[in-house]
Amino acid sequence: MSTYQHIIVGLDLSEESxxxxxKAHFLATAANAKLSIAHIIEPLVFTYGGDIPMDISSVQEQIETQATTDLAKIGQEFGVAPENQYIVIGQPANELQTIAAEHNGDLIVVGSHGRHGLSLLLGSTSNSVLHGTHCDVLAVRVTS
Incomplete structure (x- = not known):
């Protein structure tokens, strides 16, 4: 049985991250695998449907700057090198799949909230990652 070589962790930078x-760090250590972390920022234009009557580019830049700072902080705490930290703008599931494909990721780790019902077993991002990727996906159940 082969072990994982490169684990990509999708983080929303919340407290649950x-x-x-x-868990991903534990797996990477046990498998002697490379660990990368990623935060995907959805464009504000997508979030609000393009119906914003003002220029929001400076707000988007502030979000990116804060995310970069937050990701670097958590990366340093867990020993993830800066070159293995990714901030990308786009749709989370698609971008995580792209990062994994471009960087030879063989496991994507994402969080999943403990909701009820078959359709809520995985969050929409977790579910989308699972159904569109070439590699394994681990959904870690998070608690508030």
Whole structure:
């Protein structure tokens, strides 16, 4: 049985992100695998349907700057090198799949909230990653 070589962790930079990264870090250490972390920022234009009557590019830049700072902080805490930290603008599931494909990721780790019902077993991002990727996906159940 082969072990994982490169684990990509998708983080939303919430408080629960550390729970996800702790488990991924454990797996990476056990498998002697490379660990990368990624945060995907959805464009504000997508979020609000393009119906914003003002220029929001400076707000988008502020979001990117804060995300870069936050990702670097959690990356440093878990020993993830800066070159293995990714901030990307786009649709989370698609971008995580792209990062994994471009960087030879063989496991994507994402968080999943403990909701009820078959359609809520995985969050929409987790579910989309699972159904569109070439590699394994691990959904880590997070608690608030």
């Amino acid at each position: 550390k729970q996800i990264l702790e």
